[in-house]
Amino acid sequence: MAENHPPAASSGLHHITAIAGDAQRNLDFYTGVLGQRLVKKTVNFDDPGTYHFYFADEVGSAGTVLTFFPFAGARRGVRGSGEATAVAYNVAADALPDWQARLARLGIDAVASERFGAPLLTFADPDDMAVELVGSAQPPQVRHWQGGPVGEEMALRGFYGTTLQVRNAAPSAALLRDSFGWHEVAREGNRRRFAAGAAAPQGNAAPGQFVDIVELPSLPAGRQGAGSIHHIAFRAADDGAQAAWQRHLAAAGLGVTDVRDRQYFRSIYFREPNGVLFEIATDGPGFLWDEPIEALGSALRLPPWLEPQRTRIEASLPALQVVGV
Numbered sequence: 001m002a003e004n005h006p007p008a009a010s011s012g013l014h015h016i017t018a019i020a021g022d023a024q025r026n027l028d029f030y031t032g033v034l035g036q037r038l039v040k041k042t043v044n045f046d047d048p049g050t051y052h053f054y055f056a057d058e059v060g061s062a063g064t065v066l067t068f069f070p071f072a073g074a075r076r077g078v079r080g081s082g083e084a085t086a087v088a089y090n091v092a093a094d095a096l097p098d099w100q101a102r103l104a105r106l107g108i109d110a111v112a113s114e115r116f117g118a119p120l121l122t123f124a125d126p127d128d129m130a131v132e133l134v135g136s137a138q139p140p141q142v143r144h145w146q147g148g149p150v151g152e153e154m155a156l157r158g159f160y161g162t163t164l165q166v167r168n169a170a171p172s173a174a175l176l177r178d179s180f181g182w183h184e185v186a187r188e189g190n191r192r193r194f195a196a197g198a199a200a201p202q203g204n205a206a207p208g209q210f211v212d213i214v215e216l217p218s219l220p221a222g223r224q225g226a227g228s229i230h231h232i233a234f235r236a237a238d239d240g241a242q243a244a245w246q247r248h249l250a251a252a253g254l255g256v257t258d259v260r261d262r263q264y265f266r267s268i269y270f271r272e273p274n275g276v277l278f279e280i281a282t283d284g285p286g287f288l289w290d291e292p293i294e295a296l297g298s299a300l301r302l303p304p305w306l307e308p309q310r311t312r313i314e315a316s317l318p319a320l321q322v323v324g325v
């Protein structure tokens with residue numbers, strides 16, 4: 001193993017990407033209800049007739065970025081094994097009752113519970129994707145978006161983590177532990193929690209520090225559709241670190257892709273042993289290189305290779321009303 005070890009452990013989640021149905025409804029929920037900023041409005045580079053929305057803190061800090069491909073009329077996905085099934089955000093523990101009240105006022109039913117000693121609220125987004133708010137005494141600092149409907153004391157503080165549902169936890173756990181350099185920090189029934197670095201189960205300095213693996217041996221495979229999480233992305237500090245990951249994953253027989261230019265980061269993809277699609281994304285260049293901070297998300301951004309088709313692409317995308325920006 002030693003000769004095929006990546007040079008640095010991944011320091012946390014970079015972004016999570018999911019599939020939505022109606023674009024406007026998705027936009028309204030993540031900005032208007034959860035107070036996330038639309039930091040980038042672009043298209044699916046592999047399918048330019050579909051939007052790609054990026055919701056994050058004010059600047060799109062790594063570990064705060066939830067992205068969606070909204071497909072009008074998309075069939076709803078079926079949760080199953082071999083996929084990520086929940087997106088968890090950090091909030092201040094004090095803010096959880098206010099969140100429960102806010103969600104109830106907006107007609108969203110949130111269930112309060114506790115996991116590994118931390119309080120949490122669980123609810124569904126409009127496409128039935130599970131969203132969790134995990135309370136901690138000292139949630140990570142992010143760049144709060146002042147233009148949103150949620151005050152700083154209630155603000156989402158980036159990802160807490162995500163949950164993977166798998167039929168056999170052992171090989172996925174081994175990947176996180178041996179390749180990613182993460183540590184198992186808690187176990188409860190069939191749920192095992194892995195943390196980047198030496199983070200404790202509660203309280204952490206950076207967002208996106210936890211991945212839970214839930215083992216359900218007889219669960220059928222999921223079917224991707226609206227409300228499904230498409231992939232989760234881990235951070236690589238730079239291109240060199242990503243290249244080292246690519247060599248490591250290829251040597252481990254994991255079928256990693258070549259580097260794809262996603263304009264705001266560069267990406268490689270592979271399927272972990274239970275079939276969950278993983279990505280390793282560079283921290284740079286980030287979301288500020290093609291728009292000033294005050295204008296993030298306000299115009300449709302296209303990569304250079306799609307600019308010649310802008311008129312046709314704009315005509316094929318549904319019109320959106322962006323409020324509160």
Ligand code: ZN
Nearest residue numbers: 017231233279
């Ligand atoms: Zn991605």
